[in-house]
Amino acid sequence: MNEVVLFDNDGVLVDSLDVTDRAWTQWSEEYGLDPAEVLGGIHGRPAWMSMEVLLPPEQRAEGLERIVEIELAGSHDLRPIPGAVELLDSIPADRAAIFTSATHALGLARLTSAGIPIPKVLLTAEDVTLGKPEPEGWITAARLLGAKPADAVVLEDSRNGILAARAAGVGRVIGVGEATRDYDVDAVVPDLTACRWDGERLVVD
Template sequence: MRFEVDAILFDIDGTLVDSTGAVVRSWEAWSAAWGIDPAEVLRVCHGRRSEDTVAEFLPSDQRAAAVAELERLELADLGDVTALPATRDLLSALPEGRWAAVTSGSRALMRARLAAAGLPVPDVLVAAEDVRLGKPDPQGYLQAARALGFDVRRCLVVEDAPAGLEAGRAAGAHVLAVATSHSAQDLCAADAVVPDLGACSVEATASGLMISTAVGPRADPVL
């Protein structure tokens, strides 16, 4: 499948970097400290802002301290954060000003994870604190497209989690899923699903970008 777009809007955790071990360890430690079943937390936390997950388990007067504690745990756990396959090559093939990152994590944490993985920090990085509503709300992707100066309908969102796919869809973008943290069946809202970015190639064209995938569409083709 091919996407002809102006820019690519990437999620970070599970899309550009493999931080699964750190995410699980941090949430498990956090859950133990707050007396919450970690399985219940891990069931709902992926692809969402920490503050939105915390709000499901704690009263409002405890949330700020709980989010700060989780951030401390995550910033201290970067040892096995790595770039996912082919990520460096794909990012290096993108012209300046043609990509952004939209994340449910904080700016400090995402910069730290990108650095740990040896990946560049994009000029446009929309983090948890930059939006009023997190994924699955489309606010982050709409903001990133505006910052790059492109119509979001001419952008490709790349995500690994259902909440992010829903956000990309709601924004009006084309949507590509990488099955790094969820099964392909869980990612059926995408236009196409690939195992990781190694199944993609990108070419700069006179009108923008051409992204080709080695795996077929999961929905109606978007060209």
């Protein structure tokens, strides 16, 4: 079987790190939290899971609604990560999937804003019981493409996403961005211009 390619969204396909950090900084200040501490743990993790760590039970629903509101308001005029559009366009529709820790509305808004081709399989935080760093999303994405995790390559930029991919038992994990050199990845690329589809598998140049 040809390899399937599983993409994270933020930081891998869409250049949204600054937007995300600004949104969570605003949210942290509204809730009287230290933005630096909050930003240290939210990347690659569903917002609802972050709420369980950051807020008392009685504030979590409101806190989740507020961060989604702030993030959606900032999801316009986003840029694709270099090479993202071209790479996704080159992979057959039944060989690629996206799994994002964002909500469906936010994930779709960011992909659309950046002009990213949306594959048939788009999984979001609302489609899984447990988000990253748990492996459920990557396992499900591979299954929906008719593949086993061992036949998949994951492209990720966050520690939580890489931990999830390793726990899922995927065949390869490609780190996107220099910060991923500190994590358990098989290769590191600066952006997706360093990756290409050769008709059977993802090649890292």
